[in-house]
Amino acid sequence: MKGDTEILVITGMSGAGRSTVAHTLEDLDWYVVDNLPPALLGNLIDLVNVSVKKVAVVIDVRGRAFFDDLTKSxxxxADQGVSRKILFVDAADDALVRRFESTRRPHPLQGAERIxxxxxxxxxxxxxxxxSADIVIDSSALNIHQLEKKINKYFHEESESDLRVNILSFGYKYGIPVDADLVxxxxxIANPxxxxxxxxxxxKDKAVSDEVLKxxxxxxxxERYQSLFETMASGFISxxxxxxxxxxxxxxxxxxSVAITEELVSKLSKGKNLAKFKIETHAIHRDLGREI
Known part of the structure; x- marks a missing residue:
């Protein structure tokens, strides 16, 4: 039955939202185990009921042998035919500092030093x-409910697509998104x-889009971006x-960035070199609505 089981390792920065991710997956009927030593991953698969197909494990990295143990496990x-992925929850340093200060708790690794x-x-x-993570989520600008919503988008319904692509528009003045695979x-382009x-x-308005695209x-x-994407996508799928x-x-x-993102959403899923795959594209506008 191992080949029918999917295991998701949830890890990331302390204070970035690992517990929120775990609770959201529990609500989606995942079997979730918190703070499991990496060496026990194989034992967990042996112990869970054979009817459990989706297992999520939150792993705390304070153990010094964490990475070596996780890689080995x-x-x-993989040798046993278990599908496994790593979800890494990240956040900017300033966001993490604010969260620890608001809870009045020390960072687990700070000791006698600063947060x-x-x-x-x-x-x-x-x-x-x-x-090495398969999914990186940046929670810097997200509250708990927004993070829950983002996890739901990833995991609520199993997609039959070969590749799900989120195309994210952003403003450099607000920082580069840390969860991007390609920036x-x-x-x-001349600025409207x-x-x-x-x-x-x-x-998203036609007048602006027309101005940008011309x-x-x-x-x-x-054209060049689409060609680059097709090369990357076929490799990622394989x-x-x-x-x-x-x-x-x-x-x-x-x-x-918004106009280009909207245009790419319609173009990237129709690449001639990806015709044999099902590509699912979604637009996300991170900074739309902020004051310019």
């Missing part, structure tokens, strides 16, 4: 596992912000990757 599960020192130690310890800068009648509109080099950019986040940035995340 996941490799053993920031504990965060730095944990981030370094987690660097390798973050690089592209579209500030080379400087056209008075377009300034109050957004990239700008010099934009069509060439879209490696068993199910989720991909593409980030498109402009200055404020209101005009250019």
């Amino acid at each position: 996941l490799a053993e599960l 920031l020192d504990g965060i730095a130690k944990e981030r370094e310890r987690l660097r390798e596992v973050r690089d 592209m800068d579209c500030r080379f 912000h400087w056209i008075p009648e377009l300034r109050p509109l957004t990239g 700008s010099a080099n934009v069509q060439e950019f879209l 490696e068993g990757r199910k989720f991909l986040t593409l980030a498109i940035g402009c200055t404020g995340g209101k005009h250019r």
